[in-house]
Amino acid sequence: MSLMPLVIPIKQAAAISTIFSLLATVATFIRHFRDYDWKLGLAFLICVCIGVPAGVYFLDRASEKVLLRVLGVMMLVFAGREFLLSEQPKAIPRFLTVPLGLFSGTLSGAFNLGGIPTAAYAYSHPWTRGQIMAFLQVMITVSSLLRIVFYKKFGMLQEFSLLNGLLLLVPLYLAIWLGHFVMTKVAPKHMRRAVFAFIGIAGLYYLTR
Numbered sequence: 001m002s003l004m005p006l007v008i009p010i011k012q013a014a015a016i017s018t019i020f021s022l023l024a025t026v027a028t029f030i031r032h033f034r035d036y037d038w039k040l041g042l043a044f045l046i047c048v049c050i051g052v053p054a055g056v057y058f059l060d061r062a063s064e065k066v067l068l069r070v071l072g073v074m075m076l077v078f079a080g081r082e083f084l085l086s087e088q089p090k091a092i093p094r095f096l097t098v099p100l101g102l103f104s105g106t107l108s109g110a111f112n113l114g115g116i117p118t119a120a121y122a123y124s125h126p127w128t129r130g131q132i133m134a135f136l137q138v139m140i141t142v143s144s145l146l147r148i149v150f151y152k153k154f155g156m157l158q159e160f161s162l163l164n165g166l167l168l169l170v171p172l173y174l175a176i177w178l179g180h181f182v183m184t185k186v187a188p189k190h191m192r193r194a195v196f197a198f199i200g201i202a203g204l205y206y207l208t209r
Helices: 010-035 042-061 064-084 094-111 115-123 129-153 162-185 188-208
Strands: none
Touching: 010 042, 010 064, 010 094, 010 129, 010 162, 042 094, 042 115, 042 129, 064 094, 064 188, 094 115, 094 129, 115 129, 162 188
């Protein structure tokens, strides 16, 4: 989602990147499905699903210029949180589950950016790495399926054909494999900083273009 608005309209970018997310999370979930516990984060998942339609509605109604500005601001906030906070919060109060879930769902529906607050929620719990990974994949998969339904309803998938999706499967899964390979070679802290640096630069560009 950070790259696509550079070359295609943001509404089309949100829809297509959601399809990418769905394909990617299914592949990743296969690695961690044995660790999934549906009771973990269920309330958060429900709130995300409630927030998705609101985000898609905003995406459909807002102008391209407004959407790019909002996207840029959100990306800068995420990057700033990473670099300006000396210590990332270790826990999220339980009463924030509902508003954070709604916020994540709305961001997912509008910009396919709900993964960041979802990850913050997951990592604030004393779950195992496998449970966190499985939870994230289920969350993104359910959200993506729901978004695709609404994107189709609002006519945002008209320019994306099944043939296009099939042609993109090979490079997409090669990229997923490359990502897993890089994660075994690069320290997670350095990888995280590089990703958020890119998000911040892209966000600044969208905000000022």
